Amino acid sequence: MTKLLKNTLFENVTHINESFSKHYHDTYTVGLTYDGVLKTYNSNKSFDFYKYSIRVNNPNEVHEGISQHWSHSNFYPTIELLSNLYEQIFFEKKIPFFENHIINDKVLFFKLHNFFDSFFKNEDEILIETLLIDSLSYLILHFTNYTKNYNDIFDNKIIVKRSLELINDCIDENISLDKLALNCNLSKYHFLRVFKKEIGLTPHSFIINERLNRANNLIKEGITISEASLLVGFNDQSHFTRNFKKYFGYTPTLLQKNSNIIL
Incomplete structure (x- = not known):
């Protein structure tokens, strides 16, 4: 390769x-x-x-x-x-x-x-x-x-920047809406509106997708499916597999079986 x-x-x-x-x-x-x-x-x-x-x-x-x-x-x-x-x-x-x-x-x-x-x-x-x-x-x-x-993928707005930094630091934890809103000194209502407008996803959907992207990379590097799911914050492997298939259209088992080629 x-x-x-x-x-x-x-x-x-x-x-x-x-x-x-x-x-x-x-x-x-x-x-x-x-x-x-x-x-x-x-x-x-x-x-x-x-x-x-x-x-x-x-x-x-x-x-x-x-x-x-x-x-x-x-x-x-x-x-x-x-x-x-x-x-x-x-x-x-x-x-x-x-x-x-x-x-x-x-x-x-x-x-x-x-x-x-x-x-x-x-x-x-x-x-x-x-x-x-x-x-x-x-x-x-x-x-x-x-x-x-380079290194400026999302628009450099302070609320989004703070949120992404917190999510990145706590990706394997159960991140609450209260914690995300408090981190930006906003009410939960205003935080949800700003985040959805700037990112295009709700905070929950974004966090799930970020976890799945990281798990995808870990599996390609040879980490087992169960270990990868735990490392990114999924405690239930069946829940992880359902979300993985829903987002990417293929299962983590298929990814693991075929390395970096989905057939």
């Missing part, structure tokens, strides 16, 4: 019919549809991810969707990977963001297709890296709409 793709999740799935609840990833999502359709919702807008189109989600972007006979290849490149490529192209450390969630570009489609094909066939590392850099560089050069400073 090339170092550029260490712990990067790949999906290569055919003809699935699934619903995906509101969630986000701490990585980008870049994928191709080969058949069927995924109706996805980003920022309260609906998009159809149909045959021969390209889908891009930015890090921490809340989305949900419903798939119908959907055959696709996805991967989840890290913020570090995209920001490093951006720096190599423009000589400044920035995080590129893409407003076009569905892209129709034959050149980009075949660049990504060739990259996926080389990866799933386990071709030589130098070929995989070359095709990866070629496709992501094309994406950055042609479709970046704006950038953010």
Whole structure:
């Protein structure tokens, strides 16, 4: 496995019919549809991810969707990977963001297709890296709409900043609404309104999603499912498994079985 793709999740799935609840990833999502359709919702807008189109989600972007006979290849490149490529192209450390969630570009489609094909066939590392850099560089050069400073993923508003810091420090604990509101010197009512407006999720949904993202990474690193669920604050493994499947569309057992490739 090339170092550029260490712990990067790949999906290569055919003809699935699934619903995906509101969630986000701490990585980008870049994928191709080969058949069927995924109706996805980003920022309260609906998009159809149909045959021969390209889908891009930015890090921490809340989305949900419903798939119908959907055959696709996805991967989840890290913020570090995209920001490093951006720096190599423009000589400044920035995080590129893409407003076009569905892209129709034959050149980009075949660049990504060739990259996926080389990866799933386990071709030589130098070929995989070359095709990866070629496709992501094309994406950055042609479709970046704006950038953010590195380490500034969410808007730098004090209430959100304080909340994210507290959640990060206490992710394996039972974090109460009282504690979150008090941390920002707000009433629970006003805290809930501000948090939902800025993040797009309720505090509870955000915490669950953050725990699941961390567990996802731990399992990919070889930690057992039961240990990963406990480390991120799930005391009931069946509850953890239900939420995992609800958010990601696959079970933690499938992730563990297939390492970083979901088939």
